[in-house]
Amino acid sequence: xxxxxxxxxxxxxxxxxxxxxxxxxxxxxxxxxxxxxxxxxxxxxxxxxxxxxxxxxxxxxxxxxxxxxxxxxxxxxxxxxxxxxxxxxxxxxxxxxxxxxxxxxxxxxxxxxxxxxxxxxxxxxxxxxxxxxxxxxxxxxxxxxxxxxxxxxxxxxxxxxxxxxxxxxxxxxxxxxxxxxxxxxxxxxxxxxxxxxxxxxxxxxxxxxxxxxxxxxxxxxxxxxxxxxxxxxxxxxxxxxxxxxxxxxxxxxxxxxxxxxxxxxxxxxxxxxxxxxxxxxxxxxxxxxxxxxxxxxxxxxxxxxxxxxxxxxxxxxxxxxxxxxxxxxxxxxxxxxxxxxxxxxxxxxxxxxxxxxxxxxxxxxxxxxxxxxxxxxxxxxxxxxxxxxxxxxxxxxxxxxxxxxxxxxxxxxxxxxxxxxxxxx
Amino acid sequence: xxxxxxxxxxxxxxxxxxxxxxxxxxxxxxxxxxxxxxxxxxxxxxxxxxxxxxxxxxxxxxxxxxxxxxxxxxxxxxxxxxxxxxxxxxxxxxxxxxxxxxxxxxxxxxxxxxxxxxxxxxxxxxxxxxxxxxxxxxxxxxxxxxxxxxxxxxxxxxxxxxxxxxxxxxxxxxxxxxxxxx
Numbered sequence: 001x002x003x004x005x006x007x008x009x010x011x012x013x014x015x016x017x018x019x020x021x022x023x024x025x026x027x028x029x030x031x032x033x034x035x036x037x038x039x040x041x042x043x044x045x046x047x048x049x050x051x052x053x054x055x056x057x058x059x060x061x062x063x064x065x066x067x068x069x070x071x072x073x074x075x076x077x078x079x080x081x082x083x084x085x086x087x088x089x090x091x092x093x094x095x096x097x098x099x100x101x102x103x104x105x106x107x108x109x110x111x112x113x114x115x116x117x118x119x120x121x122x123x124x125x126x127x128x129x130x131x132x133x134x135x136x137x138x139x140x141x142x143x144x145x146x147x148x149x150x151x152x153x154x155x156x157x158x159x160x161x162x163x164x165x166x167x168x169x170x171x172x173x174x175x176x177x178x179x180x181x182x183x184x185x186x187x188x189x190x191x192x193x194x195x196x197x198x199x200x201x202x203x204x205x206x207x208x209x210x211x212x213x214x215x216x217x218x219x220x221x222x223x224x225x226x227x228x229x230x231x232x233x234x235x236x237x238x239x240x241x242x243x244x245x246x247x248x249x250x251x252x253x254x255x256x257x258x259x260x261x262x263x264x265x266x267x268x269x270x271x272x273x274x275x276x277x278x279x280x281x282x283x284x285x286x287x288x289x290x291x292x293x294x295x296x297x298x299x300x301x302x303x304x305x306x307x308x309x310x311x312x313x314x315x316x317x318x319x320x321x322x323x324x325x326x327x328x329x330x331x332x333x334x335x336x337x338x339x340x341x342x343x344x345x346x347x348x349x350x351x352x353x354x355x356x357x358x359x360x361x362x363x364x365x366x367x368x369x370x371x372x373x374x375x376x377x378x379x380x381x382x383x384x385x386x387x388x389x390x391x392x393x394x395x396x397x398x399x400x401x402x403x404x405x406x407x408x409x410x411x412x413x414x415x416x417x418x419x420x421x422x423x424x425x
Numbered sequence: 426x427x428x429x430x431x432x433x434x435x436x437x438x439x440x441x442x443x444x445x446x447x448x449x450x451x452x453x454x455x456x457x458x459x460x461x462x463x464x465x466x467x468x469x470x471x472x473x474x475x476x477x478x479x480x481x482x483x484x485x486x487x488x489x490x491x492x493x494x495x496x497x498x499x500x501x502x503x504x505x506x507x508x509x510x511x512x513x514x515x516x517x518x519x520x521x522x523x524x525x526x527x528x529x530x531x532x533x534x535x536x537x538x539x540x541x542x543x544x545x546x547x548x549x550x551x552x553x554x555x556x557x558x559x560x561x562x563x564x565x566x567x568x569x570x571x572x573x574x575x576x577x578x579x580x581x582x583x584x585x586x587x588x589x590x591x592x593x594x595x596x597x598x599x600x601x602x603x604x605x606x607x
Contacts, residue, residue: 076496076544077506104544117456117464125461126453136450155519187449195600198467204547206540208467212600257464265467266530268537275527275591277518283527285591288598390518402519405594 004357007338010331011359012313015341018357067097068165070399078103080399081234082169085297085316091142091343091351093172095227100234101147101170104204107254111238114202116222120259123189130238133222136179141221142350143244144318145251146171146290148274151406154382155392159411159422162398163302167410167422168295173318173351176242177225181258182217194260198267199241202256209250210264211243215288219244222255245320245349246288247405249274276404279390284405290320292379293407294327294354294371305418308362313340316351319373323347326372327354333366333411333425334381340369348374365414366425382408382424468536472581475535478552479576482569485561488554492543501565506544510565512586525566529591531583535559535575556580 005014058065065088067081081100083093093099100106111130119125147170153160154167181197190213197216200208211220223231223242231237236253243251249269264270264286275285294317299305313331317324323346328337340354354369371379385408392402411425458465468474489501498504502511512525520526524534539555541547550558560575569575569583593599 075505104541104547117461118453119456119461119465124453125456125458127456127460128453132450132452135452183449184453187451187453200464200467204541204544206466206547208540212598214600215598259465259467261467261469263469263471263473265536266470266533267467268533268541271529271533271591272522272527275522276594277515277520277522279518281515282590282592284594285529286599287594289595392519393517396519400519 007356008330008332009336010363010365011361012329012331012336012338013357013359015339015356018341018355065097067099068169074105079105080170082165083172084163084165085168085295086164086300086303088297089314089353091173091316091353092227093174093351095174095229095232095235098172098174098226098232098235099145099147099170100232101248102203102234103207106233107201107203108233109202109238109254114238114256116239116255117257118184118188118260119257120198120261121191121194122185122260123191124187126184126188128184130224133179133224133239136183138177138224139180139221140175140177140225141219141244142173142175142347143242144171144173144290144349144351145242145248146293146318146320147248148276148287148290148404149401150248151293152401152403153396153398154406154408154410155386155390155402156395157391157393158395159424160395160398161301161422164295164297164300164410166398167301170248171290171318173316174226175228176221176223177228178221178223178239178242181220181222181241184222185217190260193262196261196264198259198261198265199250199252199255200257200259201236201252201254203254207249207252207269208265208267209252209270210261210267211241211246211250213260215243215246245290245322247274247290250288274404276389279388287405288320290318291405291407292319292321292324292371292373292377293317294324294369294379295410296329296367296369296412299367299414299420300412301420301422304420305360305414307418308360311358311360313356313358313367313369315354315369317342317354317369317371318349318351319371319375319377320349321373321375321377322349323374324352324354324371325374327352328370329354329356329358330368330370331358331365334368334409337370360414360418362416364416366423367412367414368409368425370409380408382411384408466536466540468532468539470530470532470581472532472577475532475577475580476552477577478556479574480553480555480557480560481574482557482561482564482571484553485557485559485564488550488558489561492550493558496544501562509562512566524562525568525586527587529585529588531559531563531568531580531585534562535580
């Protein structure tokens, strides 16, 4: 019991309780109050199981763990599929649950016919087959991809009652493997006049975005593999541009062309869609970085508490600027804070799982998390954020995008029955 | 990752590898401008990349009725897809963004229609048709005259009302390029 050091108000314990004696902690707090039932052999223990399939899928009991679709009948408009963060754990998003946004549906590409052209202000314009790229030296890295419109429902003037999937499901994290773009540009050579690289997909929208050459040379890759298997169709099979930490839409999927240029193209998506209206009527264009953010995934809306006692508060934190250095958790709506444990290794521009031990006394509680990154950035409170960036005029649909690049604190209020509501605190 | 060690190679090797200066795998195939033509469609704000051809609002109006209206509505005032005409003032951060109240460059209109519209049949329009549709939408939005001809010279000169209202979030990440600074 000496391991249980209170760290903040309303039941938060020191994160080191996990390291020193997690089992003892749980035992001490749950108190073994319910007697177990008599154990018997279930049917699956007394007969052979089922065929081992060539490609494994989750248990049939996990059917509910799916993405939510904004356009299930595939009407002629864009389609969003959101990651169910509240039903997942750890730091990697399974490939089938990685969020997807497609403006013209998923392109179905025959990799044998796909080509990647690099031209413009280069010394030698070159075209690569997917097979040729597979022979290049590769690198692997964990990184998140987040839509510039993720968390947009939080621009609502009143808290929208929706799950962390609905609020923050347009962000996911994977291990990506591919060819650094600097390697390919070394072969094409770069004309010193080049300042931008304009990327284009092979989808029906030929989605295009302008990227500063410096980012391309820093850590951009042509991603060929996602969590060990080939990049999923919804992520750009057979290849996508990966710009660690930068706005999802810039990570052009189905990548087929890179033109080096002196100026940006001012494409539809950069000059209109992902330009962000500010309260003074002006707009940010070229936002680039997805800034430091965190949210608690459990407990959260739809993940309720089953009576007072011990719980692990857990969530994800990430920053497009670098590594997460600290996450603080509050159980009293921000009056007091305890430092959460961060799962090692903490990767740069990647999901970082945080955890904090908590004892719910059955009374009111408001759970919050707040993240810091190694570039000195701190996640803003919602009040500070909307003071600068504004709020929507009316309560929007949870599927709408009233504005972009929302990164403030999310608050979950626990009621007496253990129900969880989204609140602004 | 790869050292530029070609300077140390014997002269004969260098001569054999005239087009392969980098010491990497060199598995790219040389690409000619002619081979690239069908894909080479970026249009820049200064007009670079605009093709030959031209079109007027009157021509565009007919094409619009046939190929665009069922989604974008009569007079381009909106249907199952966005309104392409109209400039409601931007009074809140969630105001609808339209061509006339938000888009900074007229060239983007040509580029986007050519690469992505009509939604079910992108790249089915000729360059003249794209100029005509661009002229039609600009004229309907009162950004050019009814009779103005749109072509590679005229289009980049159309000044969009909202052009100067943008700034980068992180100025330090913006490439610096002399006159082309944004």
